[in-house]
Amino acid sequence: MLTGLLGRAHRGSSGREHLIVELKAPKVKIGQAEVAQIKSYAEAIVSDPQFRDTRVSWDFWVVSTEMAEIVRRDASAPNRPPGCIAEWEGGVRIWARTWSEIIDDCEDRLHFYRDRLNHDPATEHAVEYLQRVHGGGRTRRRMTAKCR
Secondary structure, three states, X not given: XXXXXXEXXXXXXXXXXXEEEEEOOOOOEEOHHHHHHHHHHHHHHHOOHHHOOOOEEEEEEEEEOEEOHHHHHHHOOOXXXXXXXXXEOOOEEEEEEEHHHHHHHHHHHHHHHHHHHOOOXXXXXXXXXXXXXXXXXXXXXXXXXXXX
């Protein structure tokens, strides 16, 4: 059962990047049949002469709430990124992911960036900067009062 098929193209630094996502119904577990289906989509697209280009990469994703154990084994192969179940020549990768894995990855990235961007300069440094850039004693008295 196909619930939705989405696509997006983006021009990156190394050429055009295509993302094709097949969204399965929540009750559909990603098994061998679903993997075969996304692989057949990938084969049909990348073998079409109009899509052949050396500076193009393709990522095909199948997403649902559950994954069969045999697919999970492929998705956790040590020689590929987590979730990648196949890599073909010509920059083609096939992915199988669950919603919980995608959400966990997004939360991890959010926490990483939040931690790295959590810059809280000391009040004195801020006041010194404002004095240096904008000068004058009035600025210092107003800023000191506001910062306390």
